[in-house]
Amino acid sequence: MYNGIGLTTPRGSGTNGHVQRNWALVKPYAKDKTHKSEQELATLDAASNKQPNKEILDHERKRKIELKCAEFADILEEQGYSEGVIVNKVNNYRKMLMNQDNGKLGTVVDEWGRPS
Template identity: 45%
Template sequence: MYGNVGLATPRGSGTNGYVVRNLSYIKTRKDNVQYESLDEIKAKSSSYLNRKPNKDILKHEKKRQVEIKCIDLRRQLEEAGQTEEEIEERVNAFRNALLSAVDAVKDDKNIQEHQVHQLTQAKAVENEKMMKALGIRPNNYVEGASFDRELQAQKKVERAAQREKEMEER
């Protein structure tokens, strides 16, 4: 190759050896990309955003934490040299006390990224607090209603009719 491009040598080729790309070549696309419609995107995103946490998984995780604490207690008691019956009795009492309070335990801090159900539960609690702070009642709230022009026009007409009615009563 002459200069690592094109011909090995320009001698006898009738050219000067300079390689030029073909500017008239049009690349063809292999496949046309099929994009999702706006309705499909909305359906997917709303189902993902409104996903509720699985209560069974949350309860299992709390019970798992209780068992970890029981194992730690058992290890401490074994190191202290207590008998097996005393250990079983104290661990069972400790386990029962923790399990009775398992629903009262709030473990929202230090939630890690892989704990999806804990994250969704914490987000639901946060959204609930925000709705309460803004005075939004969940029974009459419809997500995305503020962007529905027809509904907003209908509400505007209803408010105007209500104002007129109030004015007549005065």
């Protein structure tokens, strides 16, 4: 028995007791559906378009700066600079990028200000 439908036990019934759905039932179309008004749709749309998290955007910016610094350090290493000179130049380059950038380092944003 499943949800009160079918035999309590299939013993002696000549069946295995498997209950199937009645696919012949056609449900009537609901003519009195309530549709959302324009104001409700506007509030739902406004709630779904929220601004990106500033901390995440700042973290992405810092990651891009560190990637550029690592690439710069690799270039300097290939050119044969010593370790101390590389560290100084990379630190200066990092400071320059942090001051110059202020959140606009190659960030492509969509119409809502989210990074794409």
